Amino acid sequence: MAIDTAKRAPASLIFMVLAALAMLAALFSLTNGAYPLGAKDVVSLLVEPAAAKPAAHMVFFDVRMPRLILGFLTGAVLAVSGTLLQGLFRNPLADPGLIGVSGGAALAAVSVIVLGGSWLSGWAVLTGRWALPLAAFIGSVLTTLLAWRIASRSGSIAVATLLLAGIAINAVAGALTGLLTFYADDGELRSLTFWSMGSLGHASWEDLKIAGPWMLLALLLAPLLAKPLDAFALGESVAGHLGFSVQWVKGATVLLSALGTGAAVAVTGLIGFVGLVVPHLLRQIVGAGHRILIPASALAGGVLLVAADSLARVVVAPAELPIGLMMSLLGGPFFLVLLMRLRIGA
Amino acid sequence: MRLIGILLTTLLALPAFAGGASNEDAKSSRIVSADGAVTEILFALGVEDQLVGVDTTSKYPAEVNQLPKVGYLRALPFEGVLSLAPDQLITTEEAEPEQTLQRLEQVGVKVTRLPVAQSPEQTLQRITAIGELVDREAEAAQLTNELQAVFAEIDNKVAARTSAPSVLVLLAAGGHGVSFGGSHTGADALLKAIGATNAVSNIRGYKPASREAIISANPDAIVVAESSPGQFRIADWPELAQLPAWQNGHRYVGDSMLLLSFGPRLAEALVILDGILPDTAMAGSTLASSHGD
Amino acid sequence: MAVLSVTQLGLSLGRSQILQDVSLTVEPGELVALLGPNGAGKSSLLKALAGELAFGQGSIELFGRDIRRWKGAELARQRAVMPQRVDVSFPFTAREIVALGCSGLTVFERNELIDYLLQRLGIGDLAERLMPTLSGGEQQRVQLARVLAQLWNTRGQRLLLLDECTSALDPAQQQTVFSLLRELAKEQGYSVVAVVHDLNVASCYADRLVMMAAGRIVEDGPATTILEPGLLDAVFGLKARVLALPEGYPVVIPQT
Numbered sequence: 001m002a003i004d005t006a007k008r009a010p011a012s013l014i015f016m017v018l019a020a021l022a023m024l025a026a027l028f029s030l031t032n033g034a035y036p037l038g039a040k041d042v043v044s045l046l047v048e049p050a051a052a053k054p055a056a057h058m059v060f061f062d063v064r065m066p067r068l069i070l071g072f073l074t075g076a077v078l079a080v081s082g083t084l085l086q087g088l089f090r091n092p093l094a095d096p097g098l099i100g101v102s103g104g105a106a107l108a109a110v111s112v113i114v115l116g117g118s119w120l121s122g123w124a125v126l127t128g129r130w131a132l133p134l135a136a137f138i139g140s141v142l143t144t145l146l147a148w149r150i151a152s153r154s155g156s157i158a159v160a161t162l163l164l165a166g167i168a169i170n171a172v173a174g175a176l177t178g179l180l181t182f183y184a185d186d187g188e189l190r191s192l193t194f195w196s197m198g199s200l201g202h203a204s205w206e207d208l209k210i211a212g213p214w215m216l217l218a219l220l221l222a223p224l225l226a227k228p229l230d231a232f233a234l235g236e237s238v239a240g241h242l243g244f245s246v247q248w249v250k251g252a253t254v255l256l257s258a259l260g261t262g263a264a265v266a267v268t269g270l271i272g273f274v275g276l277v278v279p280h281l282l283r284q285i286v287g288a289g290h291r292i293l294i295p296a297s298a299l300a301g302g303v304l305l306v307a308a309d310s311l312a313r314v315v316v317a318p319a320e321l322p323i324g325l326m327m328s329l330l331g332g333p334f335f336l337v338l339l340m341r342l343r344i345g346a
Numbered sequence: 347m348r349l350i351g352i353l354l355t356t357l358l359a360l361p362a363f364a365g366g367a368s369n370e371d372a373k374s375s376r377i378v379s380a381d382g383a384v385t386e387i388l389f390a391l392g393v394e395d396q397l398v399g400v401d402t403t404s405k406y407p408a409e410v411n412q413l414p415k416v417g418y419l420r421a422l423p424f425e426g427v428l429s430l431a432p433d434q435l436i437t438t439e440e441a442e443p444e445q446t447l448q449r450l451e452q453v454g455v456k457v458t459r460l461p462v463a464q465s466p467e468q469t470l471q472r473i474t475a476i477g478e479l480v481d482r483e484a485e486a487a488q489l490t491n492e493l494q495a496v497f498a499e500i501d502n503k504v505a506a507r508t509s510a511p512s513v514l515v516l517l518a519a520g521g522h523g524v525s526f527g528g529s530h531t532g533a534d535a536l537l538k539a540i541g542a543t544n545a546v547s548n549i550r551g552y553k554p555a556s557r558e559a560i561i562s563a564n565p566d567a568i569v570v571a572e573s574s575p576g577q578f579r580i581a582d583w584p585e586l587a588q589l590p591a592w593q594n595g596h597r598y599v600g601d602s603m604l605l606l607s608f609g610p611r612l613a614e615a616l617v618i619l620d621g622i623l624p625d626t627a628m629a630g631s632t633l634a635s636s637h638g639d
Numbered sequence: 640m641a642v643l644s645v646t647q648l649g650l651s652l653g654r655s656q657i658l659q660d661v662s663l664t665v666e667p668g669e670l671v672a673l674l675g676p677n678g679a680g681k682s683s684l685l686k687a688l689a690g691e692l693a694f695g696q697g698s699i700e701l702f703g704r705d706i707r708r709w710k711g712a713e714l715a716r717q718r719a720v721m722p723q724r725v726d727v728s729f730p731f732t733a734r735e736i737v738a739l740g741c742s743g744l745t746v747f748e749r750n751e752l753i754d755y756l757l758q759r760l761g762i763g764d765l766a767e768r769l770m771p772t773l774s775g776g777e778q779q780r781v782q783l784a785r786v787l788a789q790l791w792n793t794r795g796q797r798l799l800l801l802d803e804c805t806s807a808l809d810p811a812q813q814q815t816v817f818s819l820l821r822e823l824a825k826e827q828g829y830s831v832v833a834v835v836h837d838l839n840v841a842s843c844y845a846d847r848l849v850m851m852a853a854g855r856i857v858e859d860g861p862a863t864t865i866l867e868p869g870l871l872d873a874v875f876g877l878k879a880r881v882l883a884l885p886e887g888y889p890v891v892i893p894q895t
Contacts, residue, residue, distance in 0.1 A: 035429040194421045201421065244712075288729035313426075
């Protein structure tokens with residue numbers, strides 16, 4: 001048989017492995033952290049919650065649990081958005097950042113951090129504790145809609161223009177963010193630096209309540225796009241010939257990515273690389289078909305982020321590394337190795 | 347698959363060095379300090395052995411480097427702080443996130459958020475407050491008295507001065523360039539305390555310094571606050587070196603924590619800065635010698 | 640009822656007129672070859688028929704209904720399109736590509752159909768190969784299999800729009816493909832509109848030849864009337880002899 005025949009593990013095996021990894025990552029994440037609450041303590045905590053110290057109780061139920069769920073959802077949503085957008089743009093280098101999601105979120109977040117006490121004090125008062133995440137969410141969705149608006153001509157969207165519009169909007173948002181940074185004081189500067197490095201450290205049930213539904217919505221609806229995105233791999237016109245409503249697919253893809261990523265970014269800050277690396281890596285293992293790729297990306301993205309977050313909170317304990325930083329630290333070199341291996345293989 | 351294997355081994359190997367919280371016998375009270383000046387005050391009050399963790403802004407005295415660091419005071423990790431099993435966390439209003447502080451309180455950690463001190467008066471209040479928090483009222487009173495004596499002398503000299511000299515404060519942090527300490531900064535507050543005006547009061551906050559603006563500022567004295575020793579090299583800044591103030595020795599280059607933290611070393615900072623002002627240059631030595639009695 | 644009926648179609652891109660006054664009817668079971676020099680408007684006409692290009696004047700009716708009143712999914716069951724070039728952006732296998740054309744089948748039925756079509760096109764052993772590892776001709780046949788799969792289980796009228804679907808194939812493979820198309824037309828009643836470059840292939844397999852030049856249809860008829868030295872010279876600038884074969888169709892022999 002020819003050597004080029006695609007060697008792929010059966011999908012069921014891959015999902016079993018990913019599910020097992022997810023379980024492992026979850027267990028690891030729940031039993032590790034700066035606070036001494038290991039597997040044994042967790043078991044006794046679960047068996048006899050009343051007997052536990054209030055601190056241990058809080059660490060497990062109000063810190064590690066929401067953190068695990070938020071981490072998993074965020075990783076899943078970032079990876080799935082990456083998969084969707086790579087499929088839409090027919091480019092393995094696309095990620096949610098490209099359509100302006102992160103640029104818009106960053107601009108909105110920095111606006112709140114820097115202007116929250118002055119021009120935007122009304123917003124800050126109105127939204128209270130949610131001033132920043134809400135602004136980031138709105139910012140990311142608005143910039144995406146703007147890119148969409150620019151790329152649409154008489155009801156149809158030019159995908160290449162959408163990409164360019166996203167890049168241009170990112171540049172403008174980046175410049176405005178820079179301008180605000182210039183006016184920021186020392187403390188604000190540190191705050192926005194930390195925001196841009198992402199963190200799951202403040203994850204709470206409230207965060208999950210406001211961001212979770214959007215992320216779940218994106219994750220649950222994404223598989224519906226599997227078949228149309230397969231068709232998109234042959235080009236927009238072929239997808240149309242095959243009977244898919246091309247405009248609808250484009251709209252749904254961009255909207256789901258923007259909502260999901262926007263919600264994730266709003267509560268965690270900027271976390272890069274997941275959306276780029278996970279789909280790219282999985283395509284080598286499970287193939288390019290989106291029916292498998294989308295759910296596999298969700299699982300793998302979740303596992304990756306939970307694992308990275310677990311590392312982030314133990315390597316410099318009792319302090320924590322920002323998760324976005326951790327991802328780029330791990331993901332960057334990993335991606336490079338992958339690229340070099342592919343080149344050698346080719 | 348091999349990569350997944352590597353990831354797995356890493357994950358499984360980690361618990362070995364994770365969660366290594368100190369379990370030594372708790373003394374009367376275990377304290378985490380999340381502010382450089384607060385840490386300095388705790389050392390000055392002699393309760394350093396109760397200190398079980400500090401934030402990354404705590405750099406003085408050198409002994410703090412042996413303590414566990416809980417990260418930056420604007421991004422305090424709940425689990426990280428809690429893992430040190432503190433009885434109290436002393437920090438400032440700058441501390442974040444709100445949620446971490448609330449949760450710490452909920453599990454019985456006494457969290458105190460002191461106002462940000464930016465004047466001799468507020469510094470004294472802060473010392474007194476911390477003295478009460480750690481049961482060292484007497485030591486705190488002694489320290490405030492010593493500081494007060496110096497502050498009073500400085501005040502006298504300020505009152506005796508006919509005009510306020512203008513001072514340029516530069517902050518050297520990071521590898522590249524320096525920043526002006528404009529209005530609404532600790533640097534500005536420090537200048538008020540020695541009766542000087544800010545040579546760049548038209549700038550708000552810390553802003554990157556341009557060479558032209560340095561020349562046009564033409565101050566009576568120059569202060570360079572370094573975030574680490576030797577960071578500032580005058581050879582890189584000929585514009586500064588040619589200013590009359592620099593030429594005539596009305597200058598000071600030193601540790602930014604000493605100058606800007608508004609802690610127990612504030613008196614030292616004020617004396618140093620007062621010493622470089624042109625009209626008090628000669629009086630500086632007498633003040634330094636009179637400080638002891 | 641005609642499968643395809645184009646009336647006085649006019650189409651312009653920017654300021655240049657691409658198609659002008661094009662009228663064309665295709666009946667069930669007819670294999671029509673679109674001929675003409677490069678830039679004559681063959682591909683544009685095919686794109687207009689595929690609904691990819693909006694046209695200014697005239698009308699296009701597919702299966703008796705205005706093209707603009709068809710829903711994409713509905714039309715896809717009766718009409719399939721093979722573009723000149725298809726780039727596959729991700730490493731799909733040949734089987735996955737053909738599967739895109741299959742809908743409403745069980746996994747078993749689908750695989751059976753895919754294997755059958757690939758077999759018929761002479762690439763039966765390439766089903767599990769990744770597209771980027773296939774040669775141009777192999778990829779082209781995989782795409783053709785996808786296009787055929789799309790209409791395979793449809794009842795009633797079917798229309799294939801093919802733009803140079805054998806451009807990367809050698810003569811024997813070309814023969815395989817056009818024999819199959821002819822079989823589908825004659826036995827299953829498929830209507831086929833194919834842009835063809837090889838005049839002799841058109842002559843051999845097509846029921847009708849439509850000669851285009853400068854955005855217009857110059858001639859429309861059986862090979863015997865279209866493949867005529869005077870017209871070939873006028874349209875292509877081709878100096879050729881045309882021989883009538885005993886099989887009943889002419890053959891074009893270029894002259895030095």
